[in-house]
Amino acid sequence: MASRIVRVLGAGGGSPGMSIEQPLWRALIAFRLLALAYAVFRYAVAYEEYEHPAGGWAYIAVLTAWTLATLDRVASSERCTRPFLVADLSLALSGILLTSVxxxxxxxxxxxxxLPTIWAAGSVLAYAxxxxxxxxxAASVLVGVCNVVERGDVTERNLHNIILLFVASAAVGYMIELARASERTLARALQIEAATRERERLARDIHDSVLQVLAMVQRRGNEIGGEAAELGRMAGEQETALRTLVTAGPAPAAPAAPAVPPGRTPVPASSARRSTGGGSTGGPSAGSGSTGGGDAGDGEQDLRALLGPLAGAKVSLSGPVAPVLLDAHAAREVAAAVGAALDNVRRHAGERASAWILVEEETDEVLVSVRDDGPGFPEGRLAAAEAEGRLGVAQSIRGRLRDLGGSAEFFSVPGQGAEVEMRVPRRARGGRPGTGHGGPRGRTPDGRGATR
Known part of the structure; x- marks a missing residue:
């Protein structure tokens, strides 16, 4: 038994790696053992003064066996299950009430x-x-109520003990909540740091090879002219797309337009509008058919493929590696709304403004955010524009998302750019559910959903 206690205290039953809360579980094991020893000692000294000492010995025996048999259950959060907590607290409460008998x-x-003395506090701390x-x-309140019932009255002494137990359990519980939140934040920070280092390593390798070659092809093509100039222009677009990839994360390649040789990467948004025949929205027309390469099956399209042509030198696109499948109509409407948002960027922030498109998958919906580094707009500007009869935002963006059962929210701080977050459910109104391929949302460290 002694070796088992040492093993549980040493290992703690926790998962490998760093754990902020694990020392608390080990401390709880030690507390329960010391509290058990104290309860046994007190009863052994005073059992003759009890009216029914045999019943007390029976309870002490059960308490001892339970404590020693469940050491590993209070060694980690995973093993300390709810049924165990209920049984453990029930044993403590029954001992308090049994004392009056x-x-x-x-x-x-x-x-x-x-009878259990301070052992009952161990059950409360396990809950915390x-x-x-x-x-x-909540557990401390139950222990306090049973103490009042056992005493038959509220005295200064038991009220002091009840308040002390309540404050201690609440403090320990609050501390563990902060510890878990800190641990999650640290884990996210380490993941971001690891991803940043890997991205920097890839950027260095690509810059030393591929980007230099593409820059040389672009320069020499412009010098030679003719067909070589077109090749140089394509190399320049490839260089821009590749720089976006290594600085802003993975972005899916756009489908090649019919008149463009294979391997061409996303073209500027202005070219995309001309090739897709879109109007002022700048994206695929709401009533148009499937965009080449966008179909993922009957009635479904890959949203990344529709957004790919909108990327360019001033527009960066990031999203999951796997296809983001939506009902074909819903995917075209979302792409058209994104095109309208980019038109607003060009119209209000100027041709020199940069924009970022981020596609994210959640369990029941898809989130597309568009951010820019323009001057932004003051609060109430969108409502005023709608009141003046300017319905670009109200209809081209919010209207499309509303018809799909989704929503569009706008955020802006004057001088710090603007952002629109578009959410569309996988089962859009009148459509079929999409197939999820994504994992956890790829939010950036600032929590806004894209990088500047």
Whole structure:
């Protein structure tokens, strides 16, 4: 038994790697053992003063066996399950209430300790460590109520003990909540750091080879002229797309237009509008058919393929590696809304403004955000524009998303650019559910959904 206790205290039953809360579980194991020893000692010293000492010994035996048999259950959050917590607290509460039956009323009135004594606090602390301060506070209230019932009155002494247990459990629970939040934040920071280092390594390798070759082809093509100039222009677009990839994360390649040789990467948004025949929205027409390479099956399209032609020198596109499948009509409408948003960027922020498109997959919906580095707009400007009869945002963007059962939210700080977040459910109104291929959302460190 001694070797088992040492093993549980040493290993803690936790998962490999760093764990901020694991020392608390090990401390709880030590507390339960010490509290058990104290309860056994107190009863062994005073059992003759009880009216029914045999019943007390029976409870102490059960308490000892339970504590030693469940050491590994309080070694980690995964093993400390809800059914165990309920059984553990029930044993503590029953010991408190049983004291009023086994002990004499004179001893109870004199303020003698209950059968489990401070062992009951271990059950409350287990609740706090497992579920936070709310769980711990609720368990301490139950222990306090049972103490009042056992004593038959609220005295200064038991009120002091009840308040002390409540405050201690709430403090421990709040501390563990902060520890878990800090651990999650640290894990995200480490992931971002690892991804940034890998991206920088790839950027260095690509810059030393591919980008230099593409820049040389562009320069020599412009010098030679003729067909070589067209080849140089294509090399320049490839260089721009590749620089976007290594600086802003992965972006899906755009489908080649019919008149462009294979291997061409996303073209500027102005060219995309001309090739798709779109109007002022700048994206695929809402009533147009499937864009080449965009079909993922009957009634479904890859949203990345429709957004690919909108990328260019001033427009960066990022999204999942796997296809983002939506109902074909919904995908075209979202692409048209994105095109309208880019038109607004060019119209209000100027041709020199840069924009970023980010596509993200969630369990039940797809999120597309468009950000720019323009001057932004003051609060209430969109409502005023709609009141003046300018319905570009109201109809081309919000109207399209509303018809799909989604939403569009606009955010802006004057002087810091603007952002629109478009959400569309996978089962759009009148459509079929898309097939999920994405994982966790790829939010950036600032939480806004794209990088500047």
């Amino acid at each position: 086994l002990d004499s009323q004179d001893r109870i009135a004199a303020g003698q300790a209950t 460590i497992k579920g936070g301060w709310r769980w711990g506070a």
